[in-house]
Amino acid sequence: MLRxxxxxxxxxxxxxxxxAMTVERVVSSGGIAAWLVxxxxxxxxxxxxxxxxxxxxxxxxxxxxxxxxxxLLDEGAGPHDSQAFKRQLEDLSISLGFxxxxxxxxxxxxxxxEHRETAFELMRLALTAPRFDADAIARVRDQxxxxxxxxxxxxxxxxxxxxxxxxxxxxxxxxGQSGTAETLKSIGADDLREFAxxxxxxxxxxxxVVGAITADELKPLLDRTFGALxxxxxxxxxxxxAPAASGDVIVIRKPVPQSVVTFGHGGLKRDDPDWHxxxxxxxxxxxxxxxxxLMREVREKRGLAYGVSSGLSPMDRSAVLIxxxxxxxxxxxxxxxxxxxxxxxxxxxxxSRQELDDAKTYLTGSFALQFDNARRVAxxxxxxxxxxxxxxxxxxxxSLIEKVTLADVQRVAKRLLQPAKLTFVVVGEPQGVTATxxxxxxxx
Numbered sequence: 440m441l442r443x444x445x446x447x448x449x450x451x452x453x454x455x456x457x458x459a460m461t462v463e464r465v466v467s468s469g470g471i472a473a474w475l476v477x478x479x480x481x482x483x484x485x486x487x488x489x490x491x492x493x494x495x496x497x498x499x500x501x502x503x504x505x506x507x508x509x510x511l512l513d514e515g516a517g518p519h520d521s522q523a524f525k526r527q528l529e530d531l532s533i534s535l536g537f538x539x540x541x542x543x544x545x546x547x548x549x550x551x552x553e554h555r556e557t558a559f560e561l562m563r564l565a566l567t568a569p570r571f572d573a574d575a576i577a578r579v580r581d582q583x584x585x586x587x588x589x590x591x592x593x594x595x596x597x598x599x600x601x602x603x604x605x606x607x608x609x610x611x612x613x614x615g616q617s618g619t620a621e622t623l624k625s626i627g628a629d630d631l632r633e634f635a636x637x638x639x640x641x642x643x644x645x646x647x648v649v650g651a652i653t654a655d656e657l658k659p660l661l662d663r664t665f666g667a668l669x670x671x672x673x674x675x676x677x678x679x680x681a682p683a684a685s686g687d688v689i690v691i692r693k694p695v696p697q698s699v700v701t702f703g704h705g706g707l708k709r710d711d712p713d714w715h716x717x718x719x720x721x722x723x724x725x726x727x728x729x730x731x732x733l734m735r736e737v738r739e740k741r742g743l744a745y746g747v748s749s750g751l752s753p754m755d756r757s758a759v760l761i762x763x764x765x766x767x768x769x770x771x772x773x774x775x776x777x778x779x780x781x782x783x784x785x786x787x788x789x790x791s792r793q794e795l796d797d798a799k800t801y802l803t804g805s806f807a808l809q810f811d812n813a814r815r816v817a818x819x820x821x822x823x824x825x826x827x828x829x830x831x832x833x834x835x836x837x838s839l840i841e842k843v844t845l846a847d848v849q850r851v852a853k854r855l856l857q858p859a860k861l862t863f864v865v866v867g868e869p870q871g872v873t874a875t876x877x878x879x880x881x882x883x
Contacts, residue, residue, distance in 0.1 A: 473646035492675025503618020637673030647820025698867025725749025771869035789849035
């Protein structure tokens with residue numbers, strides 16, 4: 440960990456990348472591009488890979504397809520059934536896994552240098568020759584169906600799903616990413632193969648690699664691992680949309696002693712010129728843990744809840760500012776009142792100079808702590824690519840935070856915070872809370 444902290448701190452401090460701390464853009468002879476951070480002293484290699492187009496790009500009748508397909512990639516591939524494939528990973532201490540999100544699907548690999556040929560070969564097989572055996576499909580599907588039952592009973596999940604459905608009633612952003620029992624049961628091996636062929640393509644790939652490997656060593660591995668993927672991905676575009684934040688209060692009655700509340704409205708997309716100002720603003724308002732304005736007013740001053748938070752959630756085609764709080768049923772009404780009041784006060788007046796200075800100090804000082812291991816660094820390299828930024832962002836990020844002024848935050852708070860549109864979903868038996876509209880249907 441200390442070595443990685445030293446690596447990234449040196450990278451951030453340098454006017455330009457130096458030696459082994461450089462983020463190199465590596466392009467193989469077959470045209471596969473990857474970002475590489477080398478460190479020959481650490482005898483491991485970590486790779487993170489992602490493709491644009493996740494669960495939101497799946498047809499409604501096949502909801503859950505992306506997650507099921509990605510979970511099955513390492514459940515047997517090529518000549519190896521699930522047990523044989525997993526046994527090789529375990530015997531060589533290779534970590535290999537895949538997952539699906541709303542707008543991307545991804546994979547990750549960590550291996551000792553001495554096993555890199557086998558590790559990359561197993562990743563190649565998983566991506567290009569997944570078996571999708573019937574027994575593996577049934578087993579993983581059953582796991583997901585059990586998970587759906589559990590999620591359907593969790594107030595926090597219910598509140599979040601209802602809130603997103605209220606914001607995006609007729610859009611993929613408003614539907615659950617896990618699918619439903621009906622849609623999961625309808626997915627067969629042919630659907631899984633079609634998804635893999637359409638999504639895991641070379642034109643749509645983002646790769647980050649970290650560890651004891653040179654650019655020349657990485658290039659042939661990139662071609663062998665990813666070169667056989669389809670050249671073109673299937674279209675995964677979805678419509679641009681603004682969230683339908685109406686300022687309503689939605690109550691979903693559930694007999695629990697503590698209510699869970701999800702709240703928020705529209706936010707800023709990642710490429711908005713005011714992104715870093717909004718990032719600092721939200722840290723002060725609700726993103727800064729025990730130092731945030733909401734935490735101070737809701738928890739410390741009034742003891743209404745153990746915790747309350749807010750966060751920016753940018754998507755490709757929309758954005759929200761979303762928060763949550765959980766409290767006793769008798770304290771929900773006052774908690775909502777305090778949150779609304781703080782939202783309005785911050786929109787009108789912004790933060791104090793001390794709040795701004797403290798936020799900037801924390802956000803710049805803690806940045807290096809995100810780079811505590813090779814796999815995490817590889818993931819950050821991919822996330823920067825996904826956001827269509829340059830490697831120089833690692834050097835420039837803290838200066839962008841430092842440049843934020845009090846006037847900037849006041850301006851963006853007026854632009855972004857809209858108390859009249861602040862929409863709440865409450866799950867529980869809240870006292871003194873009157874619903875202003877019915878709950879939207881949620882089905883996964």
